[in-house]
Amino acid sequence: MALVYQVSTQGEAQIRAALVERGMADLLVHRVLTKGLARGDALWFVTNIRQEATVRVWFGSIGMSQVKICFVDDFGGAGWCRTHPLKGRLG
Secondary structure, three states: OEEEEEOOOHHHOOEEEEEOOHHHOOEEEEEOOOHHHOEOOOEEEEOOOHHHOOEEEEEOOHHHOOEEEEEOOOOOOOEEOOOOOOOOOOO
């Protein structure tokens, strides 16, 4: 379950991500409205409560990122686009 907290500095992050266009993305993410809908790496519930998060993410440049992410509007479009070392570690 991906309960994501966005941090403001790299040092606080467990994952460094870059926001990119769909064609460049490693992972397509869909934001869900409730914690109960968060599943796996690709269905994120973004929380404002650091302590309830399962992963802390910092968004920065492509050069500083570990994963390239694109947010999508539907559940069916969410998922990994290619094999990646972080697969299974966000949820």
